Amino acid sequence: MNEAAHPIRANPLFAVLADWRTSEWPRWLFVIKVLLAAFLALWIAFFLGFDSPRSAMLTVFIVALPSTGMALEKSAYRLIGTLVGSIAALTLIGLFGQHAPLLFLALATWAGLCTAGAAYMRNARSYGFVLSGYTACMIVLPSISHPLGVFDVTIARVTEISLGILCYALVNDVLFPNHQSDQLVFRVRGLYTAFATLCRDAMRHRITREELEQRHLQISADAAVLEAERLAALFEAGDIRLRSRKLHALHTATVATLTTFHTLHQLMERLRNRADSPIPALLQPLFQAFTDALMIGDEPARNAAEAEVTLGKLNLLLRGLPLICESLRAEHGAMLDTYRRLDLDTALELLQRFAAEYRALVAIYMALPNNRDRENEKDLPAPVYHSSTPRIIALAAGLRNAATLLILGFAWYALNWPSATGAVLLATIFCGLAASSPTPTRMIQAIMKGFLLGGPFAFICAFFILDRVEGFPMLIVGMAPFVAIGAYISTLPGRTGIGTGFNMMFAQMVAPENQMRFDIANFINDASAQIIGLLLASLMFALILPEHRVGSLRHTLAALWEEAERVCSAASVTLRHEFESRIHDLFHQLGLGGKPDATKRAIANQALTLLELGHAVISLRHELETQSFPVAVHDAIQRVVKRMSAFFHRPDETTRLATIAALDDALRACTEIPDAARLRTELHLLRVGLLDDPASLSKELPDAA
Amino acid sequence: MPREIEILGAFVPGLLIVGLLAAVVQVGLDWLCAHYNIYRHVWHRSLFRVCMFVCAWGGLSLILLH
Known part of the structure; x- marks a missing residue:
């Protein structure tokens, strides 16, 4: 060792x-x-x-x-x-x-x-x-x-x-x-380390797009293995059962944080590709501060004590973050046009969300070896498998x-x-x-x-x-x-x-x-x-039915779009988690281990985009349910959700343009509403996602070429 | 203990049925031990668990014997 x-x-x-x-x-x-x-x-x-x-x-x-x-x-x-x-x-x-x-x-x-x-x-x-x-x-x-x-x-x-x-x-x-449970310790540490280094390298632009994609898929696969090993370890004697929920929570938190990270990263990449956008340069110091908080001497936390240090740093950062965001907005907001300001708001909101989710992840990582806090355990969600x-x-x-x-x-x-x-x-x-x-x-x-x-x-x-x-x-x-x-x-x-x-x-x-x-x-x-x-x-x-096998590209692709469509109408308290685990499960059915070919990678990318869009829709629906907005805003958002559903059902140029139009309407409707910051973020994310690279959003099987 | 137990007209080895019952008892005991964290005080957990199973199987067989 x-x-x-x-x-x-x-x-x-x-x-x-x-x-x-x-x-x-x-x-x-x-x-x-x-x-x-x-x-x-x-x-x-x-x-x-x-x-x-x-x-x-x-x-x-x-x-x-x-x-x-x-x-x-x-x-x-x-x-x-x-x-x-x-x-x-x-x-x-x-x-x-x-x-x-x-x-x-x-x-x-x-x-x-x-x-x-x-x-x-x-x-x-x-x-x-x-x-x-x-x-x-x-x-x-x-x-x-x-x-x-x-x-x-x-x-x-x-x-x-x-x-x-x-x-x-x-x-x-x-x-x-x-014992499987002994190996779980290494698995968890490996998963956390891989994730933390991915965040660091991506935020400091040290990796290429392919590498990022590859590592993202790897982390997602490792998280799935962790879940399978947790289930197996339940059959062993020992205290694994006491930690089972925490391990499951770690899995859920990793997957959720990974999605937010991907969304944030995608947004920043899009902004960077537009050479004239000043926002990436504005945010770079924030990213730097965040990666500094993640690392302990350029290495991720490897044990509970180090995780506690990271947690302290993250708490400090999170406390200061709203102030920094406010000052950034006040300083530069006036110089930017409407869409640029939306870009900035969205990026800041996402960064804050990502930091908060990452903090929660570190908190679980830290609490994992500790067996005594049984009370917290009961608050964690019971593990459910969604096939x-x-x-x-x-x-x-x-x-x-x-x-x-x-x-x-x-x-x-x-x-x-x-x-x-x-x-x-x-x-x-x-x-x-x-x-x-x-x-x-x-x-x-x-x-x-x-x-x-x-x-x-x-x-x-x-x-x-x-x-x-x-x-x-x-x-x-x-x-x-x-x-x-x-x-x-x-x-x-x-x-x-x-x-x-x-x-x-x-x-x-x-x-x-x-x-x-x-x-x-x-x-x-x-x-x-x-x-x-x-x-x-x-x-x-x-x-006999040679095309219909688990991981068949055509069927997996169709199922991905179906899941996304379901998100627009399904009523469930744990919709976000369900959606996430279903998409990731489909992901693994593709068999992305080793070096997946171009078609599989294209589908995996599409799955990630759908994950982003689906999340935005879930958040929109969640906001509508939990808060009260003026009727005009409410109706506009409802229309957006309906349009998104139609788009997921039949993604083509007509539905895409109709959805973008609905999104523009909704964005206009909630410009003047003070509590609608989150709504605006989600709407903007959806809009950016739909505007960007429409060719990749299609139910046709992508060409391997 | 009768070597074979009659179930719906078929003769089933008694030990098999008792063994399956013991497995059920074992699952319960195992859950209790894990829940009250008894395994923390045990040196060789697996051996302890095997012994529990042997006790359950043997005990149930003894009950049937009388």
Whole structure:
């Protein structure tokens, strides 16, 4: 960590060891945990004489995630999904056990509903939905030929999954636990630092437009990760629950402040691009003062004590800010024409708002490590998740899954291939699992690579090693090296899918049982069924509604405009927060990690502009509701909101010009009103936003060029 | 304890049902411990939680046994 404090010892061996400890040890620890949990589960399953011990082992591989919180979260949803799916399967068999076609139809409907739910939720909960869909398939499909065995299959499945979950939870949490909540501290600090440096660099013009955009997207993505990790950490023991609301408040405050920052920055950029505007030069000393307050010796605050210093400085600045603004207005206001004065007023108002929001953010950041002020906690809003997956996409995912099951089911009837159940099952499972991913084909490909890699190893293990093995200890010796390979691969960055696929294939194919069966024909049939199943799943993604997937540019763009339109009419107390989190959620569906292409960046920019405009509309509506204005002003603002709604509905030249005209009217109407400073700011912001760069405000997909 | 419990005509392993019940009890206990900040006084939180679960599962099984 702090290298200056610990001089690196001269011994090169020590350096190598230290390096190994930080880079490789966590990976090997994970491998050891997976091995321990897998064989513990296998042993208990053997000992209690379960029907298929491999399911317990498979569950361990599936829920094996490095941090306790994530693993427990996945486990919990896996268990719940399995229980719901089992009940659904029993009900379906009970209702339609005698009529296979009807049963198939009902099963396809259920699987489709579950997948639609999974695609709609898009957080950890979506895994529970997928599970309840495919557990039903896993139980019903093999039971079609012998329906009386359905209870045994169900009980076996629930028992084995619970066993796998218990084993991994036990091993993972008790031996060298890796708590999500500990990582949250670093995540929060990283987020705050990134934001503070972004503000500093942008206000001192140290970064290019592309860089700013890139860092903005990165911070927004990090904030989303923080939220996901907070939810996972809730499953851990400890005081994270006491801080959960504060963490959520930090997330909300970061996102909100980021938007205000973006609005302010956009305005200043527009003003700077007009070479004749004197305002940027006027405001520069203020920005300088603000960035000085943010930094402690040119670095952002890293802990609570430093945050307290920053908070003090910001408080001081905020107290002086109204006076400075007044004097700036008095000094220069007379020299400026109407629109320039509006520019100045808007910029000052935004700066004040930004400073106030930033102050609130720092206050939360400072209070985070402190557990004692439980009273404040109750005032914070309860975290609510707003999903914004376009409904049509969730529906398409459900339809695709149902269609997959039906088409393959009939093919299976016609084919009469003994292993076809496996292929049908796997295709259905992966159609559901990949439905909430923006890149389903890539996800399936990763698993496929793992399967292809794991197949030969499973063959070697099953037919050249395990046939000489006597007793459980020898079984461990025979299997452990292969499992270790799979687990190690899954710790490599970007290779998680391959490693998981490897181990899934291995456990499925080797199928350790009390009475081992060595049947090469069966092995090859089953192995090819697994791979064919995956192939079919990706084929179905390519064939059935290929355009309708999460992150589809066209649909995301349309959804963004719909959200903006909703803001003009929806009635909700937390509208601002809802709007913000929905837009950001859509943002992340685009998959902006790494280096997004030009089209995605254009859409992301458009989303930010819509965020700005939407915010202005929300503030206008809020002002109208909370304060009383003369009738003329009230009506003018109402007209603006109506026009904005029309513009969001159909953004073209006519609606844009009509909105600008309405904005001009409203601005004229509230010139003489003393309390309407905020209204004027918002109106001006809307006007500037609409005047500027109309080409980017269109529902057409932007060209990549 | 009967090894299997009959639910709607199907035989379900007793330990499974008790285990699921114990999981529910565990969620409640966990919430209480977090709410009253009991975990602050615990050395190895995870181990403590595992022990709680074992106690819940074992205790419930004992109740069923008699």
